[in-house]
Amino acid sequence: MPVTDYPLELPPDDRPMVRFMNVSKSYGQLQVIKNLDFDVAEGEMVSIIGPSGSGKTTVLRILMTLEKINEGVIYVGGKPLTHMPQNGRLVPANESYQKQIRSSIGMCFQQFNLFPHMTALQNCMEGPVQVLGLSKKEALERSEELLRMVGMIDKRDQHPSRLSGGQQQRVAIARALAMRPKVMLFDEVTSALDPEVIGEVTEVIRKLVAEHNLTMLMVTHQMGFARDISDRVCFFYGGSMEEEASPDALFGNPQRERTKQFLSAVKEAV
Template sequence: MQDVTGFPLELAGNDMPMVSFRQVHKAYGPLVVLDDLDLDVAPGEMVSIIGPSGSGKTTVLRMLMTLEQINGGCIYVDGKPLTHMPRNGDLVPANQRHLRKRRADIGMCFQHFNLFPHMTALENCMEGPVQVLGLSKAEARDRSEELLEMVGMIEKKDQHPSRLSGGQQQRVAIARALAMRPKVMLFDEVTSALDPEVIGEVTNVIRKLVSEHNLTMLMVTHQMGFARDISDRVCFFFGGKIEEQGPPAELFGNPQKERTRQFLSAVREAV
């Protein structure tokens, strides 16, 4: 990991971002996936990330979930370093204990649900709060039932994942992530594995989160209409960088960069 001398030990100020990528670099050998990325996400902001395959979109989320190590720069969440930790007045690469502690602020829903098959919907939601947060089973049950109610799955709480449709499983996965009370929610192509007729089940839940909960959210999606409707800001990634970003109406209605125009034109033709 590259030297981070000069990066602040913590971020501060009234306009402090909830998520901040500072010159974040990620490469696999000669293949550069993120090229000194700078990206700030404000508290309560919903940011959608779009772009062609291989542009670095999902890598942004994987870095935030500490599923992969960055090669340079630093990532902050809620003002504190995620990828690094303070030591003797400097930042050093984070150890596993630091990563586990900081990762508790972040929830993620994947494309392929990843529910525990041997557990019911309710048990899936209770597991993290009990095992990681130390809640009593009664507290975890109350919290999980409230969230399953919110996503429209309370009547299926005693069903195992094999008895649920794809859309139902994804809604349980969202409730499970929310049960950990994250400050930041990440959505990685959460509708791409679903049949078209059930996509609305999941997008409606995310719309509800945006309108009713003050969560900071980042979403990687190929659904341009959904990104346009739900986002505060859309970032178009190309070649490991943000090629263009702005409010949805501006980016979709009047893109300034040729690569953005080409991508949006190709997406429209494919629909």
């Protein structure tokens, strides 16, 4: 499908928060995402599950523009992210345009990625001041509010090296939220944590789902958490979405054989 066949902007009556249209991604000869069509509605919480190498993390990385796609177009808020309008047609987006659209997306990584030389508070303030142009007073108030929300206000003056893994991940969530994103991406945010502190982070995500109208995509290996918190669960296999359904339907009565095999293997591993 040539890029000329894609709309310059999605119509108001058909405008999910995120839309993948015929998106493919390859690394050399290895195709990791194959002709993906995928919508996420505003305010929806979607969990992506699947075996290693299924393409699930790549979905988040290309949405965060950490990787370039080979085919298709991604839209955020109705506007193209991977491409931009020029002379009545779509062309590959330049960095300036992409940065503008990407500003509505926040991401929390598996490895926290906090600035080691900054305190928890400074980590949260940096983006709003440097990128959004907030005054230090505004950024301070916003950051304190978010650190309070994730239960980390008492650690505001601590550097990451003085924080546990669970505490660092909660600061990372607050830092991402400080940019006021419309879409939040979570990439295996509990996989680097000790079992006893996983609950700290999952509780923060539960709170976000309950109290904020954020659109969220979460790649996770925690099936129970995905079932409990999601509006929809998508099972990826071999670079394609094999099956998607409500949590009760997908976990309780999967329709595809590969989904059944995966869930059975996960259950046995636990």
